[in-house]
Amino acid sequence: xxxxxxxxxxPDAEYAxxxxxxxxxxxxAGLDALLLTTEADIRYLSGFLTQFxxxxxxxxYLVVPRAAKPVAVIPEIGAACMARGWVDDxxxxxxxxxxxxxxxxxxxxxxxxxxxxxxxxxxxARETHLRMPxxxxxxxxxxxxxxxxxxxxxxxxxxxxxxxxxxxxxVCTLVSNAFDRAPKLFAEGQSDIEAFRAFKLECLRQxxxxxxxxxxxxxxxxxxxxxxxxxxxxxxxxxxxxLDTGCxxxxxxxxxxxxxxxxxxxxxxxxxxxxxxxxxxxxxAAARPGATSADLFGAMQTVLEAxxxxxxxxxxxxxxxxxxxxxxxxxxxxDDTVLSPGMVITLEPGMEFAPGRNMVHEENxxxxxxxxxxxxxxxxxxxxxxx
Amino acid sequence: xxxxxxxxxxPDAEYAxxxxxxxxxxxxAGLDALLLTTEADIRYLSGFLTQFxxxxxxxxYLVVPRAAKPVAVIPEIGAACMARGWVDDxxxxxxxxxxxxxxxxxxxxxxxxxxxxxxxxxxxARETHLRMPxxxxxxxxxxxxxxxxxxxxxxxxxxxxxxxxxxxxxVCTLVSNAFDRAPKLFAEGQSDIEAFRAFKLECLRQxxxxxxxxxxxxxxxxxxxxxxxxxxxxxxxxxxxxLDTGCxxxxxxxxxxxxxxxxxxxxxxxxxxxxxxxxxxxxxAAARPGATSADLFGAMQTVLEAxxxxxxxxxxxxxxxxxxxxxxxxxxxxDDTVLSPGMVITLEPGMEFAPGRNMVHEENxxxxxxxxxxxxxxxxxxxxxxx
Numbered sequence: 001x002x003x004x005x006x007x008x009x010x011p012d013a014e015y016a017x018x019x020x021x022x023x024x025x026x027x028x029a030g031l032d033a034l035l036l037t038t039e040a041d042i043r044y045l046s047g048f049l050t051q052f053x054x055x056x057x058x059x060x061y062l063v064v065p066r067a068a069k070p071v072a073v074i075p076e077i078g079a080a081c082m083a084r085g086w087v088d089d090x091x092x093x094x095x096x097x098x099x100x101x102x103x104x105x106x107x108x109x110x111x112x113x114x115x116x117x118x119x120x121x122x123x124x125a126r127e128t129h130l131r132m133p134x135x136x137x138x139x140x141x142x143x144x145x146x147x148x149x150x151x152x153x154x155x156x157x158x159x160x161x162x163x164x165x166x167x168x169x170x171v172c173t174l175v176s177n178a179f180d181r182a183p184k185l186f187a188e189g190q191s192d193i194e195a196f197r198a199f200k201l202e203c204l205r206q207x208x209x210x211x212x213x214x215x216x217x218x219x220x221x222x223x224x225x226x227x228x229x230x231x232x233x234x235x236x237x238x239x240x241x242x243l244d245t246g247c248x249x250x251x252x253x254x255x256x257x258x259x260x261x262x263x264x265x266x267x268x269x270x271x272x273x274x275x276x277x278x279x280x281x282x283x284x285a286a287a288r289p290g291a292t293s294a295d296l297f298g299a300m301q302t303v304l305e306a307x308x309x310x311x312x313x314x315x316x317x318x319x320x321x322x323x324x325x326x327x328x329x330x331x332x333x334x335d336d337t338v339l340s341p342g343m344v345i346t347l348e349p350g351m352e353f354a355p356g357r358n359m360v361h362e363e364n365x366x367x368x369x370x371x372x373x374x375x376x377x378x379x380x381x382x383x384x385x386x387x
Numbered sequence: 388x389x390x391x392x393x394x395x396x397x398p399d400a401e402y403a404x405x406x407x408x409x410x411x412x413x414x415x416a417g418l419d420a421l422l423l424t425t426e427a428d429i430r431y432l433s434g435f436l437t438q439f440x441x442x443x444x445x446x447x448y449l450v451v452p453r454a455a456k457p458v459a460v461i462p463e464i465g466a467a468c469m470a471r472g473w474v475d476d477x478x479x480x481x482x483x484x485x486x487x488x489x490x491x492x493x494x495x496x497x498x499x500x501x502x503x504x505x506x507x508x509x510x511x512a513r514e515t516h517l518r519m520p521x522x523x524x525x526x527x528x529x530x531x532x533x534x535x536x537x538x539x540x541x542x543x544x545x546x547x548x549x550x551x552x553x554x555x556x557x558v559c560t561l562v563s564n565a566f567d568r569a570p571k572l573f574a575e576g577q578s579d580i581e582a583f584r585a586f587k588l589e590c591l592r593q594x595x596x597x598x599x600x601x602x603x604x605x606x607x608x609x610x611x612x613x614x615x616x617x618x619x620x621x622x623x624x625x626x627x628x629x630l631d632t633g634c635x636x637x638x639x640x641x642x643x644x645x646x647x648x649x650x651x652x653x654x655x656x657x658x659x660x661x662x663x664x665x666x667x668x669x670x671x672a673a674a675r676p677g678a679t680s681a682d683l684f685g686a687m688q689t690v691l692e693a694x695x696x697x698x699x700x701x702x703x704x705x706x707x708x709x710x711x712x713x714x715x716x717x718x719x720x721x722d723d724t725v726l727s728p729g730m731v732i733t734l735e736p737g738m739e740f741a742p743g744r745n746m747v748h749e750e751n752x753x754x755x756x757x758x759x760x761x762x763x764x765x766x767x768x769x770x771x772x773x774x
Contacts, residue, residue, distance in 0.1 A: 008619065038443075052614040054600050054633065055713040056425075057514050057706065076700040080612030094702045098721040101513045124521035126488045127444050134511035135535065137521070148522065193596075201591050204584055209616070211597070213441050225467030227439040229596070232395065246441065313463040315481045319444070326442040334485040 003173045005207065006166040008250045010047060014163055015086040018045060018156065019069065025152045026066055032118030033110060034064035034149055035140075037131040040323045041123070041153050045070050047085030049251050052078065058095045059132040061106050062087075065113040073106045103136045110144055121149025127328065154328050158320055159342040164252060165366050168321065168344055169375045171249035172256070172364050174206040176377035179243075179258045187387040188237050188263050192218055192230035195241070203247050212253070213246030213325055221266050222357025226350075235387070237263035242360060246325040253325050255346050256362040256376045261385045272353035273383035275307030276361040279349035280379075283318070283331075287347070287365060287372040293335040300331070300349040309351030314360075318348040321364055343367045344375070390560045392594065393553040395637045397434060401550055402473040405432055405543065406456065412539045413453055419505030420497060421451035421536055422527075424518040427710045428510070428540050432457050434472030436638050439465065445482045446519045448493050449474075452500040460493045490523045497531055508536025514715065541715050545707055546729040551639060552753050555708065555731055556762045558636035559643070559751050561593040563764035566630075566645045574774040575624050575650050579605055579617035582628070590634050599640070600633030600712055608653050609744025622774070624650035629747060633712040640712050642733050643749040643763045648772045659740035660770035662694025663748040666736035667766075670705070670718075674734070674752060674759040680722040687718070687736040696738030701747075705735040708751055730754045731762070 022045065026034065036042050039053040042062040053060075061073040072087045075095035082090050091109060093102050114120050122130060128150050130137055140146070160168070178199065185198040195218075200211040217223035218233070218241040226242060235241060244257035259273060279300040286299035300317045316335075320327035321344045329337035331347070339345075343366070350360030364375040409432065413421065423429050426440040429449045440447075448460040459474045462482035469477050478496060480489050501507050509517060515537050517524055527533070547555070565586065572585040582605075587598040604610035605620070605628040613629060622628060631644035646660060666687040673686035687704045703722075707714035708731045716724035718734070726732075730753065737747030751762040 040443075049616055050614045051600050051602055051616070054711075056427075056516075056711055057713045057717070058702075059516075075702065077702060078614060079700065081615040084612075084615060094700075096514060096702055096717050096719065098513075122521070126485075126520050126523070127483060128520050129443075129446075129516065129518050130521055131516050133513050133515050134509070134517055134524070136513070197591055197596075200597075201588060204588050204591070209580075209584075210587075212599075213438050215438055225471075227437045227465060228468040228471060229436055229438070313466065313481075315445075315462065315464060315483055324441075324443055326444045330444070330483050332483065 003170060005249070006163070006170055010163055012086055014161060015045065015047060021156045022064060022152060023066060025156060026121065029121065029149065029152060030119055031121035031147065031149055031152070032066050033114035033120045034152065035110060035120055035122045036062040036064065036153070043251065043323060044157055046072060046082065046087045048078070048082050050078070050081050059102060059136070061102065063109050063113050071109055071113060073102060073109050075102070101136070103139055107140060107143070110140065114144070117145070119145045119147050121147050121152060123150040123153060124148040125150035157322065158328060159340060160322060160344050160366070164322065165342070165344060167250050167252035168254065168364065171208055171247050171252060171254040172375040174208050174249070175203060175245060175247050175254045175256070177206045178202040182258065182260055182384070183386040186235065186241060186260060186262070188235055190235050192233050192235060195235060196230045199243055203245065208247040208249055210248040211245060212248050214243065216241065216243040219357070221269050222272070222354065222359060224356045224358065226358065226360060235262045238266060240265070240269050244362065251323055253321060253323070254364060254376065255321050255325050256364050257360060258379060259359065259383060261383050262387045263385065265383050265385055268354060270383050272351070272359040275303060276349050276351065276359045277379065277381060279303035280347050280361050280363055283347035283349065284365065284372045287339065287367060289340050289367060289369060291339050293329040293331045293337045294333055296331045296347065297333055300347065304349055304351045307351070308353060311352050312350055314348070314350055317350070318346040320344065321346050339367045341367055341369050390557060392636070393550070393557055397550055399473055401548060402432065402434060408543045409451060409539060410453060412543060413508065416508065416536065416539060417506055418508035418534065418536055418539070419453050420501035420507045421539065422497060422507055422509045423449040423451065423540070430638065430710060431544055433459060433469065433474045435465070435469050437465070437468050446489060446523070448489065450496050450500050458496055458500060460489060460496050462489070488523070490526055494527060494530070497527065501531070504532070506532050506534050508534050508539060510537040510540060511535040512537035544709065545715060546727060547709060547731050547753070551709065552729070552731060554637050554639035555641065555751065558595055558634050558639060558641045559762040561595050561636070562590060562632060562634050562641045562643070564593045565589040569645065569647055569771070570773040573622065573628060573647060573649070575622055577622050579620050579622060582622060583617045586630055590632065595634040595636055597635045598632060599635050601630065603628065603630040606744070608656050609659065609741065609746060611743045611745065613745060613747060622649045625653060627652070627656050631749065638710055640708060640710070641751060641763065642708050642712050643751050644747060645766060646746065646770060648770050649774045650772065652770050652772055655741060657770050659738070659746035662691060663736050663738065663746045664766065664768060666690035667734050667748050667750055670734035670736065671752065671759045674726065674732070674754060676727050676754060676756060678726050680716040680718045680724045680726070681720055683718045683734065684720055687734065691736055691738045694738070695740060698739050699737055701735070701737055704737070705733040707731065708733050726754045728754055728756050
């Protein structure tokens with residue numbers, strides 16, 4: 001179970017390599033600068049790591065020129081934290097501000113970095129948003145030329161470095177350790193709220209920095225909704241309990257779940273577990289360079305349908321994983337993203353196997369030259385009965 | 388220390404009252420419908436409580452008509468969780484979707500709710516963002532009439548109900564209990580990472596649902612940056628340690644900090660602590676209905692300046708608190724928001740008292756007819772020396 005935590009942070013060379021890849025993608029897209037506004041995009045190119053993003057008050061900006069290091073345009077409160085990272089040019093204003101909350105400073109920086117008449121890319125397509133006021137963006141668009149740059153950050157961030165993979169592997173190992181202790185953590189009669197709390201405590205004891213995300217459900221023979229918080233219901237004999245967690249180490253997520261039967265399991269739940277386990281196996285076998293997300297979807301969906309799946313409300317059977325709980329691509333029939341070495345993804349086959357009763361599995365892996373390297377410790381082949 | 392957790396959730400009457408206040412604010416603003424996209428706004432009028440917001444992939448929409456209950460336009464994966472809440476009309480699509488990720492459904496719902504030629508309000512001013520793709524919002528704006536509605540949600544949400552206050556008071560009590568155990572949690576030689584972990588474990592043991600936010604710092608005689616994560620430095624004798632946490636109970640935050648000297652405190656740190664403590668006292672005395680956020684700022688700033696403050700990078704001396712870690716108003720010279728009973732706020736006087744050395748205090752309170760009711764247990768009057 002021993003696992004040495006990888007070093008925190010990244011060397012400058014890692015940021016330089018990331019920037020190089022981003023700038024190489026900007027040129028053919030005709031982009032003279034990028035405007036980034038979200039935690040994950042800004043951290044990727046600056047190393048700016050802070051939970052302060054949970055405060056929605058202040059906007060944060062990173063401007064990426066086509067041939068120079070990024071420039072941070074941020075509230076003064078973040079200057080010291082940003083200075084710990086890779087960015088040298090840090091421009092600040094006192095925020096919040098009633099009439100000009102950084103917009104003039106941002107405008108001047110964009111104009112300087114993109115040049116006169118230059119085109120500025122920003123993520124604007126599906127699965128993105130701009131974390132800045134609409135009015136502020138409208139003001140910029142009134143005077144500067146913007147184009148969608150969703151693909152630039154998406155395609156670069158999708159392929160992880162070995163240092164990123166090490167962090168994800170580490171947090172996956174810690175969470176696997178925590179799930180291994182399930183028989184000591186969960187029991188019949190325990191309220192689901194206390195079960196969640198016991199699991200959060202265990203993950204922290206194992207060494208994760210944060211249990212940022214923990215959802216789940218439990219019900220007789222299977223669970224319904226899997227994204228709600230626990231409601232105070234006591235675990236009953238014959239319940240199937242699922243916990244799906246995104247834990248964090250040094251800014252990188254795990255995202256996988258485990259299922260447990262409390263005291264006893266009925267045949268339908270065992271069969272559903274087996275079907276979804278085999279769907280995961282099919283996904284693991286298909287996860288090789290050159291395959292697409294749609295191929296992964298097809299491999300898993302074939303098993304689920306043969307196993308009697310009534311449906312799946314999730315809309316996909318897994319996704320990318322990294323500094324965000326969910327990242328592109330989506331394992332869905334429509335997603336032709338080609339898998340390549342270094343991509344970290346989840347496989348998340350799930351199905352409604354009886355009305356209101358679901359079974360969802362999830363594993364985390366990295367694509368290697370010769371196929372999948374599991375980052376999570378593989379779930380038990382049969383539905384574990386505990387408590 | 389005993390504290391009975393308030394019931395989870397809210398009765399339908401609470402949501403009906405919230406909607407009534409929102410709709411009363413919509414009418415004079417000439418708004419026929421509202422479009423809400425963020426976790427806090429959507430939860431406020433629907434009860435949709437889930438950590439699934441951490442997945443950035445899917446957009447979520449709530450449409451508020453001028454004279455009817457809200458309509459949810461959401462990914463199918465959220466339908467069961469949304470149905471636990473107050474909204475009856477739940478319209479879903481399978482998300483993510485490659486070509487129409489809910490936009491057509493949202494468009495039809497907005498047109499239906501706002502009526503032909505109606506005006507749709509959305510938060511677009513400072514301290515807001517739209518959590519949806521720019522391209523999707525552009526498509527809506529191409530055919531529908533939008534106006535800024537930042538003030539509607541801001542002004543209604545700023546004044547809390549007694550049930551909301553009970554949840555905030557509860558989580559503040561739990562965190563106060565955790566801070567009371569500081570002498571058992573922190574010690575000279577402990578790494579700051581382990582100090583943070585010990586505090587997170589203690590907060591969970593006390594009963595918080597999540598330690599969503601924990602930042603801080605430590606340094607000889609004072610700390611610099613207060614929004615960075617811990618870096619692995621060992622606490623040394625004479626360090627001043629600050630922990631600033633936003634813990635959550637049933638979707639409502641605490642947000643306050645505490646300072647501790649490790650083993651010994653020098654005179655400058657003690658004096659700075661005393662100054663900031665007295666600034667908080669001045670803020671508490673000024674926190675009455677009819678006073679403004681600017682008045683609170685002035686009361687605290689006067690004490691800080693007399694105490695030798697070199698500056699303050701935070702940009703304000705406290706803010707609103709509720710379902711978000713920071714909410715309007717801002718205690719700053721520019722913010723003329725008039726305090727009224729039911730408003731939950733922080734007082735957060737802080738200053739740089741020597742180059743690179745800061746002292747920040749924070750308390751949480753609710754405005755009552757006769758002044759401030761503290762929700763956090765008041766910090767010690769003198770810098771506590773522990774370890």
